[in-house]
Amino acid sequence: MEDPWQKAYDFAVAVARKAGEIRKAGESEIRVMTKSSTVDLVTKTDERVEKIIISSLKEEFGEDAHCFIGEESVAKGEPCVLSDKPTWIIDPVDGTTNFVHGFPFVAVSIAFAVNKEVEFGVVYSCLEDKMYKARKGKGAFCDDEPIQVSDMKDINKSIIISEHGTDRSPEKVTKIFSTMQKILCIPVHGLRGSGTAATNMCLVATGAVEAFFEIGIHCWDIAAGVIIVKEAGGILLDVDGGPFDLMSRRMVSANNELIAKRIIKEIEIFPVGRDDAPAEK
Ligand SMILES: O=P(O)(O)O[C@H]1[C@H](O)[C@@H](O)[C@@H](O)[C@@H](O)[C@@H]1O
Numbered sequence: 098m099e100d101p102w103q104k105a106y107d108f109a110v111a112v113a114r115k116a117g118e119i120r121k122a123g124e125s126e127i128r129v130m131t132k133s134s135t136v137d138l139v140t141k142t143d144e145r146v147e148k149i150i151i152s153s154l155k156e157e158f159g160e161d162a163h164c165f166i167g168e169e170s171v172a173k174g175e176p177c178v179l180s181d182k183p184t185w186i187i188d189p190v191d192g193t194t195n196f197v198h199g200f201p202f203v204a205v206s207i208a209f210a211v212n213k214e215v216e217f218g219v220v221y222s223c224l225e226d227k228m229y230k231a232r233k234g235k236g237a238f239c240d241d242e243p244i245q246v247s248d249m250k251d252i253n254k255s256i257i258i259s260e261h262g263t264d265r266s267p268e269k270v271t272k273i274f275s276t277m278q279k280i281l282c283i284p285v286h287g288l289r290g291s292g293t294a295a296t297n298m299c300l301v302a303t304g305a306v307e308a309f310f311e312i313g314i315h316c317w318d319i320a321a322g323v324i325i326v327k328e329a330g331g332i333l334l335d336v337d338g339g340p341f342d343l344m345s346r347r348m349v350s351a352n353n354e355l356i357a358k359r360i361i362k363e364i365e366i367f368p369v370g371r372d373d374a375p376a377e378k
């Protein structure tokens with residue numbers, strides 16, 4: 098039987114690389130704007146790269162063949178609803194704050210979901226020039242080398258990634274840093290954060306770190322990373338230990354359940370609106 102999504106997967110890899118090159122060209126004149134807060138940055142490059150990715154996909158597969166969830170399209174009012182229809186979930190510049198500051202971790206993240214299940218994901222880590230990718234049931238790769246999560250089961254010998262996100266409300270910041278302090282003092286070998294969730298997920302998938310968790314993340318930041326972590330042998334859970342929900346804005350990705358459950362014990366949960374919550378009137 099013909100493989101229905103191989104062509105889309107191969108095309109997504111090519112589009113991700115092209116998008117990375119367009120992003121690089123945008124470095125020469127970065128025009129910074131803000132979204133939900135003064136520290137939630139977006140640039141004209143983010144918007145331009147997303148438009149080019151979406152138009153390339155529409156040109157290749159047909160104007161109305163697929164649905165799209167793009168970070169910057171949603172920011173401009175497009176709906177953020179994951180239906181059973183084939184849907185591209187796109188973060189054109191993951192690590193926008195890094196991009197603005199020249200901090201060397203920026204990624205293009207493109208995922209493709211069918212029946213609400215991610216079929217494949219591509220994360221192009223631009224500055225590293227590394228293409229992380231995975232298809233459901235077919236393994237995870239960095240460029241063309243297979244990747245595998247860490248086999249570490251001892252939390253005391255682990256590195257954990259967390260991010261503080263863009264919400265600066267005191268009650269949330271307190272919970273974020275209290276959680277980080279409790280995890281650091283388990284103790285673990287270290288806490289890290291690249292500033293881009295897509296890259297963080299790839300660091301779990303390559304075994305460079307044991308886990309990455311975040312409350313407040315968006316579906317476009319992690320959709321590609323989800324399948325890359327799973328196909329590298331990792332697991333995804335909700336921050337309360339329940340089943341992972343791509344649209345919930347809460348996520349724990351880890352090399353195994355032992356590590357995941359140990360850090361979940363320390364996470365101080367705070368409420369965040371779902372990505373697919375009805376738009377406020
Ligand atoms: O760079 P973004 O696409 O906005 O996503 C970032 C987010 O801005 C940052 O606060 C962290 O949450 C990262 O994990 C995201 O990738």
Ligand SMILES: [Mg+2]
Nearest residue numbers: 188191192318
């Ligand atoms: Mg992002």
